[in-house]
């Protein structure tokens with residue numbers, strides 16, 4: 235654990251690596267948490283997005299395409315999460331940020347999480 239001011243933050247590797255998750259899922263999750271997935275917000279910040287191209291989400295055209303929006307809050311991804319939670323009979327409001335999602339999911343959203351449950355969140359992202 236890494237302690238920052240009054241907040242105790244678990245170490246990243248535990249959240250991302252070694253959760254019985256396929257390596258390509260772990261790598262994608264890690265890159266997403268490092269804000270290294272080339273969503274439009276990242277491309278614009280790196281001056282790679284052409285100036286005449288909108289930074290709005292390709293799928294919903296209503297929000298900036300960010301690493302927090304695309305896998306969690308876009309209307310298309312929200313529908314996937316809603317189905318997953320309905321199938322698992324879980325009521326949970328997705329956190330605003332992917333980093334909060336990852337910690338909450340890893341630590342079981344307040345419930346005892348199995349190794350398979352820990353795999354479902356990153357794989358769904």
Ligand SMILES: [Zn+2]
Nearest residue numbers: 291293294308
């Ligand atoms: Zn969207």
